[in-house]
Amino acid sequence: MITLACQEGKRNWRACHHLRPLFCSEISSVFHFRFVVIPTYGIVAFGDIRVMEAEVAQRIKVSARFDTKKIVKSSLGFLSVSQKFKEQGRLLMSMLTQLPNRTSSHHKPVVLEVSCSHNKFPASVLESGGFPATLDEALILKNKSQEIEPYLNGCCIFLVGMMGSGKTTVGRILSDILGYSFFDSDVLVEQAVGGISVAEIFKLYGENFFRENESEVLRKLSSMQQLVVSTGGGAVIRPINWKYMRKGISIWLDVPLETLARRIAAVGTVTRPLLHSNSGDGYSKTFMRLFTLFQERSGAYANANARVSLEYIAAKLGYIDVDNLTPAVIATEALEQIESFLKEDGIAI
Ligand SMILES: Nc1ncnc2c1ncn2[C@@H]1O[C@H](COP(=O)(O)OP(=O)(O)O)[C@@H](O)[C@H]1O
Ligand SMILES: O=C(O)C1=C[C@@H](OP(=O)(O)O)[C@@H](O)[C@H](O)C1
Numbered sequence: 001m002i003t004l005a006c007q008e009g010k011r012n013w014r015a016c017h018h019l020r021p022l023f024c025s026e027i028s029s030v031f032h033f034r035f036v037v038i039p040t041y042g043i044v045a046f047g048d049i050r051v052m053e054a055e056v057a058q059r060i061k062v063s064a065r066f067d068t069k070k071i072v073k074s075s076l077g078f079l080s081v082s083q084k085f086k087e088q089g090r091l092l093m094s095m096l097t098q099l100p101n102r103t104s105s106h107h108k109p110v111v112l113e114v115s116c117s118h119n120k121f122p123a124s125v126l127e128s129g130g131f132p133a134t135l136d137e138a139l140i141l142k143n144k145s146q147e148i149e150p151y152l153n154g155c156c157i158f159l160v161g162m163m164g165s166g167k168t169t170v171g172r173i174l175s176d177i178l179g180y181s182f183f184d185s186d187v188l189v190e191q192a193v194g195g196i197s198v199a200e201i202f203k204l205y206g207e208n209f210f211r212e213n214e215s216e217v218l219r220k221l222s223s224m225q226q227l228v229v230s231t232g233g234g235a236v237i238r239p240i241n242w243k244y245m246r247k248g249i250s251i252w253l254d255v256p257l258e259t260l261a262r263r264i265a266a267v268g269t270v271t272r273p274l275l276h277s278n279s280g281d282g283y284s285k286t287f288m289r290l291f292t293l294f295q296e297r298s299g300a301y302a303n304a305n306a307r308v309s310l311e312y313i314a315a316k317l318g319y320i321d322v323d324n325l326t327p328a329v330i331a332t333e334a335l336e337q338i339e340s341f342l343k344e345d346g347i348a349i
Contacts, residue, residue: 038187057136107260132173137328144335151347152178155337156248158218160236160304162294163272164260165253166327167230175228184230188217198232202273211238218244234274236300249341250305253335256311257294259322261287306337 067307134318157174159167168184169187175182186198192213193201201210221229222244229248235241242250265282269275274293277285301307313333 036047055182113178123321134328135324137326137332141173141177141332141335143327144332144339145174147179148339148342149336150344152249152338154219156180156227156229158229158231158245158248158250159253159334160245160250160301161233161253161255162260162290162297162301163233163275164258164264165233165255166330167233169327170253170331170334171228171230173327174334177331177335178226178228180226180228182228182230183221185214185221185235186230186232187218188221189213189232192217197271199271199273199276207274214238215240215244234297236297236303242303249306249338250304251337252301252307253307253330253334254301254307254311254324257287257290259310260290262323264290306334306341308334308337 004101087214117235131148155182157171157178159171159174161167171184172182172264174180187200189196189210193205196204200208201213210236214235215238216230218231218235218241221227227248231241257333261283264272264275268282269286277284277289309328310330313325313329314320314322317325317329
């Protein structure tokens with residue numbers, strides 16, 4: 001996500017955005033960028049994201065300039081760039097958006113969320129865009145992050161948890177609010193192996209090869225500062241990875257298996273090779289497989305410095321169902337758990 005600055009009294013909003021290093025390898029194909037622009041104070045969106053998109057897409061005009069060739073703009077706010085290009089680092093994109101009068105009169109920052117799809121990139125990257133939060137949620141999140149940020153001392157945050165537990169979704173929120181960089185270790189492994197998906201890596205080279213690369217990625221990340229890292233669900237099983245993650249603060253996103261199975265069944269298992277199955281109902285098969293994996297891994301997840309339990313948050317807030325917990329609320333609890341950990345660790349707050 002990026003925040004655009006409002007030009008006082010004008011309807012034009014400008015931003016130069018460096019896409020996150022999602023596209024570091026050579027790419028030659030068609031991209032679709034999906035824009036969602038929402039007036040806000042921080043990282044906040046309102047309502048259902050699909051509703052917002054449909055609503056905004058009709059109002060927003062997006063133009064983009066790339067170094068090269070051809071841009072096709074569709075009336076629905078999708079921008080297709082059909083060209084062959086090679087980027088060593090990042091794709092630089094500048095955008096001019098025009099917002100309706102109603103919005104510009106508020107002089108608020110605007111969040112422009114960019115999600116990208118591309119046939120070479122796994123859905124795990126795509127599934128986890130920002131999520132709606134209420135303004136109150138965003139303010140609480142912001143205040144909490146400002147409270148603890150100085151005590152973090154630049155320390156990296158490693159999110160661990162089962163597949164689908166929201167490491168990527170919550171991780172992006174945390175990185176935005178703390179001003180840290182975000183990395184998804186699966187994406188880094190994919191890049192290290194030449195741009196093929198996790199599913200293909202498992203198929204072509206096997207799980208061990210994937211795990212070796214995953215450890216190498218975590219080793220490199222652990223030498224850095226101010227990162228939020230979404231680790232793969234199985235990273236916790238290798239003791240060497242804990243050696244790396246101990247250089248930062250590890251947080252376990254503990255989500256009931258039923259919720260995980262529902263989330264994953266909704267998006268399919270194509271990007272999660274350990275859940276591939278040839279037959280049967282998506283939810284039940286996924287649940288059984290998650291159940292087995294969790295039996296093997298629960299002890300390892302408990303090594304994390306802090307635990308964010310969705311059941312605990314729901315009980316605290318008086319919700320019956322954990323499915324009502326937004327990623328912003330979960331991110332707030334993560335910050336609270338980090339605060340408790342720092343206190344226990346003798347770092348006064
Ligand atoms: N709090 C939440 N409520 C509802 N859906 C969520 C929540 N957090 C994540 N999701 C959805 O669950 C799926 C998996 O989330 P993701 O962040 O990719 O998990 P992980 O990185 O742990 O595999 C995605 O489709 C995401 O949109
Ligand atoms: O649980 C696991 O062993 C795995 C989880 C995946 O990451 P996510 O947890 O991000 O889905 C990915 O690393 C790989 O498919 C293996």
